[in-house]
Amino acid sequence: MANNSPIGLFDSGVGGISIYNEIKKTLPNESAIYLADNLNAPYGKKTKEEIINLSLKNTQKLIDLNCKLIVVACNTATTNAITILREKFDTPIIGIEPSIKPAILNTKTKNIGILATEKTLSSNLFQQTSNKFSDGIYIHEQIGYDLVSIIEKSGINQELLKNKLISYVQPMLEKNIDNLVLGCTHYYYLIDILKKILPSSVRVLDSSSAVSKRVKQVLEVNNIMSRTKDCKNEFYCNGNESVIKKFLGEGEKINKMIF
Ligand code: DGL
Numbered sequence: 001m002a003n004n005s006p007i008g009l010f011d012s013g014v015g016g017i018s019i020y021n022e023i024k025k026t027l028p029n030e031s032a033i034y035l036a037d038n039l040n041a042p043y044g045k046k047t048k049e050e051i052i053n054l055s056l057k058n059t060q061k062l063i064d065l066n067c068k069l070i071v072v073a074c075n076t077a078t079t080n081a082i083t084i085l086r087e088k089f090d091t092p093i094i095g096i097e098p099s100i101k102p103a104i105l106n107t108k109t110k111n112i113g114i115l116a117t118e119k120t121l122s123s124n125l126f127q128q129t130s131n132k133f134s135d136g137i138y139i140h141e142q143i144g145y146d147l148v149s150i151i152e153k154s155g156i157n158q159e160l161l162k163n164k165l166i167s168y169v170q171p172m173l174e175k176n177i178d179n180l181v182l183g184c185t186h187y188y189y190l191i192d193i194l195k196k197i198l199p200s201s202v203r204v205l206d207s208s209s210a211v212s213k214r215v216k217q218v219l220e221v222n223n224i225m226s227r228t229k230d231c232k233n234e235f236y237c238n239g240n241e242s243v244i245k246k247f248l249g250e251g252e253k254i255n256k257m258i259f
Pocket of ligand 1: 015045
């Protein structure tokens with residue numbers, strides 16, 4: 001595996017672009033390949049077996065494209081499939097899990113909220129992590145019904161998303177949460193709306209910076225940091241590309257590919 005090979009990332013759509021951006025901020029000299037499996041979005045409503053098969057397919061594709069490290073830029077794929085991915089592939093694989101631990105360490109009201117997809121919340125990995133850290137702390141779970149589908153279909157449609165979010169956070173606010181964990185990479189793009197509807201005393205936590213730190217660490221430990229400044233970033237989707245375009249930075253373009 002060459003040092004100058006790209007880092008590979010995948011998600012069901014645009015959510016993982018937030019992780020890509022954070023990684024590029026920390027590691028600007030790394031090349032990257034991003035797969036948006038938007039033909040199969042949302043993952044959160046699929047069976048565990050389907051999520052595993054999609055994750056295997058995406059990881060295999062990134063390895064075929066010569067990626068030196070894989071970032072599963074999707075909580076749903078991580079919590080349902082990462083153990084199997086690590087069994088099957090030798091390439092280092094980094095996943096993303098909801099920031100439960102920092103929320104638990106920070107809470108004063110002893111109540112935290114988590115907003116995630118149905119399949120993340122029902123996964124064994126998520127349940128084990130919450131049980132491990134949650135002694136004496138209440139974790140109020142809320143499924144973010146339809147949020148991923150709306151974002152994938154229409155981007156950040158403020159009004160529609162705002163009304164959904166109000167109805168999702170209200171029950172958690174009634175339980176006096178002071179930390180809200182975002183357990184889906186798509187929800188990163190909802191932080192601005194959430195800040196408008198939540199009291200300022202509620203802290204919103206996402207995991208993107210934790211993942212980029214971990215990526216740096218794993219590249220260092222494996223001695224596979226890029227040795228060139230001449231990097232290249234590529235984005236691929238297998239469904240409609242019109243919404244994804246809005247989430248990419250200036251000069252970045254999305255290509256269609258069958259995978
Ligand atoms: N970005 C994915 C996640 O982090 C979205 C899952 C979905 O497609 O439902 O969970």
